[in-house]
Amino acid sequence: MIVKVCGITRLSDIKWLEKMEIDLIGFILYSKSPRKVELEFVDNLCTKLKKVGVVVDKGVHEIQNIMNKFDFVQLHGDYDFELCKELEAEKVIKVVWPERYDNVSLLKKELDIFLPFVKYFLFDAGKSLGGHGRIIEFGEWIKLLKDYPIFLAGGINPHNLGKILEIGPLGIDLNSGVESRPGIKSKEKVSSILKQINFKGEKND
Numbered sequence: 001m002i003v004k005v006c007g008i009t010r011l012s013d014i015k016w017l018e019k020m021e022i023d024l025i026g027f028i029l030y031s032k033s034p035r036k037v038e039l040e041f042v043d044n045l046c047t048k049l050k051k052v053g054v055v056v057d058k059g060v061h062e063i064q065n066i067m068n069k070f071d072f073v074q075l076h077g078d079y080d081f082e083l084c085k086e087l088e089a090e091k092v093i094k095v096v097w098p099e100r101y102d103n104v105s106l107l108k109k110e111l112d113i114f115l116p117f118v119k120y121f122l123f124d125a126g127k128s129l130g131g132h133g134r135i136i137e138f139g140e141w142i143k144l145l146k147d148y149p150i151f152l153a154g155g156i157n158p159h160n161l162g163k164i165l166e167i168g169p170l171g172i173d174l175n176s177g178v179e180s181r182p183g184i185k186s187k188e189k190v191s192s193i194l195k196q197i198n199f200k201g202e203k204n205d
């Protein structure tokens with residue numbers, strides 16, 4: 001299972017996340033988020049971890065520029081496939097909100113449209129934006145996890161992780177469920193999550 005920790009704002013958190021061998025770390029490049037960072041913070045960063053830039057309201061040229069500085073760009077706004085076509089598919093994580101769809105066939109149709117232009121999908125809770133701190137409502141969409149490269153996000157924490165592991169996504173995205181306050185990650189909570197994953201033998205697929 002691939003593990004991404006999102007909403008990083010401090011160098012000190014990156015240092016211990018490096019030791020834990022997290023796969024991806026995410027930076028929120030959205031001015032209205034309590035976890036926002038400036039691009040300059042990432043420009044000056046030296047880390048062996050793969051970096052994800054989370055964008056909500058940026059245009060195609062800005063996104064292409066961000067892509068040059070990051071390993072992935074996470075499209076966390078209402079981006080259509082015309083925009084995705086302009087980007088390097090191998091570096092795109094497209095956010096989808098299953099709660100927006102009345103049924104699983106509509107959601108599947110949407111995934112099929114985007115699939116050629118993305119590396120991963122990230123399913124998040126709610127109907128827009130992120131960092132809501134609650135798990136996604138479970139529904140028929142769970143069956144899509146076996147056919148598409150999907151990360152699950154939405155309030156994942158050490159107490160509800162068991163439910164997520166049962167449905168078995170390719171990756172998980174951790175944010176407010178592993179924080180002591182917005183933007184400040186908790187070493188104890190992340191390490192509790194990793195222990196549970198390793199216990200189930202699901203790390204490093």
Ligand SMILES: O=C(O)c1ccccc1NCC(=O)[C@H](O)[C@H](O)COP(=O)(O)O
Pocket residue numbers: 006007026028030033034035054056076124125129130131132133134153154155156173174175176177
């Ligand atoms: O976390 C934010 O503040 C945020 C705000 C606006 C857009 C995206 C945001 N987060 C992006 C993420 O990938 C989060 O990890 C994801 O939404 C899950 O967050 P949480 O429910 O807190 O686990």
